[in-house]
Amino acid sequence: MTLLPPEAIQRLSQHHQGRLVVAFSGGMDSTALLHALVRAGLNSRIEAVHVNHGLQAQAFSWQAHCAAVCRLLEVPLQIAEVEVSSRGSLEAAARRARYQAFEKILCPADLLLMAHHREDHIETAILTLLRGYAGMGLSGMPASRGLGEAEIYRPLLTVSQSTIVEYALQHKLEFIEDPSNQDTRHDRNYLRHNVMPRLEGRFPDWASRLESRLDLDQQARALLTTYGAQDVKTLRAPQGFSVVKLKALERFRGLHVLNTLIAQCAVIIPSRRQLTAAYEMLVADGQVEPRVMLIAGFELHRHGQWFDLLPPVAGNTASDEVEIKAGTEIELGGFELKAWVAPGGIKVPAGAKWLRGGRGQLKLEGSHKRLSELLREQGIPFWVRQRLPVLTERNRLLAIPELPDWAVTAQFNEAVGLDQASQGLHVALIRSAV
Structure with a gap:
């Protein structure tokens, strides 16, 4: 046998x-x-x-x-x-x-x-x-x-x-x-x-009939998944996913593209009620303030006309210290933090720390804008600011990493900046591939 x-x-x-x-x-x-x-x-x-x-x-x-x-x-x-x-x-x-x-x-x-x-x-x-x-x-x-x-x-x-x-x-x-x-x-x-x-x-014969139904539905679902994946790509941009393009889809198609996105990332399948609540949050009119909900073990964020689905950041507090040196590649809740040495960049003073979150009130030397205000003006959404480590020393803001997905270059105090004749540390926070 x-x-x-x-x-x-x-x-x-x-x-x-x-x-x-x-x-x-x-x-x-x-x-x-x-x-x-x-x-x-x-x-x-x-x-x-x-x-x-x-x-x-x-x-x-x-x-x-x-x-x-x-x-x-x-x-x-x-x-x-x-x-x-x-x-x-x-x-x-x-x-x-x-x-x-x-x-x-x-x-x-x-x-x-x-x-x-x-x-x-x-x-x-x-x-x-x-x-x-x-x-x-x-x-x-x-x-x-x-x-x-x-x-x-x-x-x-x-x-x-x-x-x-x-x-x-x-x-x-x-x-x-x-x-x-x-x-x-x-x-x-x-x-x-x-x-x-x-x-x-x-x-x-009920089990055989149900099995046949499952096979047919699996074939139909494979076709729908192909279309859903195409819609996910259409909504995708470096900054996240477009709320405007999601709202332009018919409701059933919008629900399906959201379900496809979740299925690409998560193991857990959301219920219909959870999926509908998530969709309603994303397409609500007049949404200005950041919104977030947990679905299928992931964070679904919306800020203005962008949304993103991200794994939570490991760590117990909103202000974790992040160890960064040349060659560093760290996963930060759906983003990759990379550091390398090249001409220019910065020299990290002894005793300075890279801290994530909780530093919104600090200002770069010579700037009249607080960190939170500066990043908002540059179009950096809440979920990125939440994950972004900045270089500080004794409650002074020294440097902000590069954010290439938003075409934002690294920003730092003159005291830590190096000219092109010197080799310095470069740090960037980049969205991981979906």
Whole structure:
């Protein structure tokens, strides 16, 4: 009996750029996948990763079981022990911790192989529908998607759970049974144990019909995504995204382009209500003051006729010190801070610090305008000013980095500036690619 579909074997056999990394929980599905990959002759290219969430008393015995299985199959295993936040949904927090662990382990061009099957796909479609999914059509699990610079691939997504059970029994596979999978307080388990069996009893072919609908909707969504990506490019400018161009689109198209932008950046899918609230904030008339809302784990900013979608800046305060020297490349919430040495530029005095935020009242030497006023006049929106580090010494403003996306050159006091005959530090804050 062969578990892997022919198209999956073909894809995996032709993948030579990176590793094949199996997400190995030790449960029946991932055990069957790992075993099938070894039987398909791919074991020389396979590695496994087990994420220990530490949520069950048996967590370390499960970890030991996974290590034993991998030794038997001669597959290298990495263990990732994670801490799961106790805030909010435990199920969602465990998922976030798991995917963060995967992203740290994976290298560019790696394929992370996950053992989700047809019933998982259908459960996800029902859950996203019940939770108010904001996209077009029904949506389950994608067969593949990006994760950082790597990719997730689900080779068993068209395989039924009953086929996996049959395979596991035929090959006498030993696997873990996680008792939390029986806990119907979790939405997915409630569907699996209380809803889907009743649907099967009443409508025996319902799952196949829903799967066909999902395939058709996926094709339509791929076409819409292409158009949405074109609209995102049309709205894009160095300063952000154009409110004027967004408002010129019909409402349904504007909602779709916003959803496309979020999907390009975030893993979390916003609800229809969240998406509509975000859209209304962006197209509201007479909007002058900066506005921001959190959506899908990102900050959606609007200031005047521009908006942007940005990851939050790491750090606990609005005035973090930023270490900058020649060769520095730092990610600052959707922006890259770069520093290099070239003719001109500045000489940083001993004791001077680059500080982000909270310096709006300071003035450059010889200027009658405060930093916040100066940047506003130059058209620099709030979300950039929030991320911009400036050079200070004893509460004096010494230098402001270059902002090439706004055609704003570096500004600094004469005391720290160097002429073209000298090599000095140049610093620029640049919007990262979307």
